[in-house]
Amino acid sequence: MSVSPPNSVTGSPIRPLRSRRGCKTCKSRRVKCGEEKPACVRCTKTGRKCEYEGTIFGTFSSAPATDSILDNPLSSSPNSVWRERRAFAYYFQHAALFVGGGLEAEFWSTIVPQVSRSEPAVWDAIISLSALFESPEPCPDIAFLRQKDLRILNQNHRDALGWYSRSMSSVRQRLDRGDGDIFVGLVSCVLFMCIEALQGGVEQATWLYTQGVQLILTLRAQIASGAVESSKAALLEDNIVPIFVRLGSIALNFSAVPVGALLSDTEHALTQGFASLRSAREGIVILAAEAQLFQRTCLEHLVMSHPSPLPCEILSQQMTLLARLRNWHAAFTDLMESLRLTDALSPQQVSTGALLLTNHEMLFVMVASSTSLLETTNDIFLPQFHNIVEQASIALDASARSDGSQPPLTIELTVAMPLWFTSLRCREPRLRRAALTLTSQAPPVQGFYKCATGVRLLETLIAIEEMYGMEMKTPQGTASPTNPGSTDELDESNRPGSSSNIFSFDLGSHPVTPDLEFVSSPYSVGSEMKADTTTQGLLPEEARIKPINIFRVQDGFPPGTTEEDIAKWSPYRDQSFMHFLRNERDPVSGTWQIVHGFTPIDY
Structure with a gap:
């Protein structure tokens, strides 16, 4: 993995920190103790008795000392060693408990700190992440900061970026020399992705993810050849790979990360029975990655290969995924x-179970509706959307801290994605807005992406759809009625544009959905709520849009857009646009037409 530090950050030399946690024997001999437990390596090799004074391995400090060091703000002392130790104390007492969620406490609270004992780069990455986690107030984009003066940041952020730069430099130097441990590189990569995510560095985090996948494949090859001990093989598959698969399944909603390269070696029999909520989580994460890759395959075929029918292998894959989702649900219910x-x-x-159920319901709708281009296909899934919103309010407890607030970052599954999906696909106004409100109550950053960004995109999408809906109800040539808070906020400069790239398709060539049955469970909505899930008052097909991607002029133009079209809406090359599809019915032939559209968006 090749890493480059921020250009404007000058990392100070790594100073060895004196440890008071060594064993009594090494202290009396005045030699460096490796602090291994229950007996250190140095004493074991020399046959000496090894004893420690009260500190339990993994805690790194006694509770009173930790409480004392956390009483003072990180920026209150000019002593760099004290600041580093305080940042680590905050990591261990707070950040480690929430970054990966409660299902991965061993990795974040034990394995990562253990690695940091002998790897200065991991130590620096931990304290950098801790400083940002404790002080996540908004700051300029990290890419901008790499070229500008860091004095505009507060002391906490300057410390964090300095430690981050030092960590990246250390990893790069070791890899350049060829003496870097790949497992240590992967632990560093996970920490680096979290640091970038907290700073809004989506592109850099995505790049790091790709590098990490390559390291995983390299390490797997070494394990297969017998060049790596079995203990590291277990750490890789039990801790590192699940993190990468989960991050990849989240990132697939917005980018093309190579998570598929990890799935071929992942155990798929996880839906046959679960011993714990963690194994159930790992099963649904794998299904999430496969479902999104399947959705992407369907969309590419429906849009690019029109009007040919879907191949039998795609329909067969759909039925297989739906069956596996049902199997997961049965195993989850039994657990x-x-x-x-x-x-x-x-x-x-209970909260974690509700979280997993929201993700299952989302994936079921995603897979079942992927073989149709009509957005009204989603209307038969109103019970699932109701269930997502209901369970999400319970699931938010799973990620909350003791004071009820949400952590600034998590790479665990959260309700953010199922709620975002509900607001996107469900056209029942009350339900989609309830989902949008709950989204803002989730951890601000999930994986690489900020929930606030997704909320802004959805608000734009809803406004566009409601504008189209009002235009359809208004006689041609007259103004649309006022609807505060939605379409009237789109002034003429922000109204969506459509290209002339229109092509027709025959609805009969593409099945709307397979034969579906509602997924019921003890955790599903009550029958009284299901009775209200009618399609009356929902937006018609012609008023609905399907967002495809976000693009900037400087990055090129997606199908259906030209430079002349974009110039009418914004002269700025760094302006972001949402590219979407919309279905229109030809009044003469009765066939559907796909229309490419776009609109400026602050993304």
């Missing part, structure tokens, strides 16, 4: 019921 019967179902587990 929750067994926990309930043994009185082992804690409030935290």
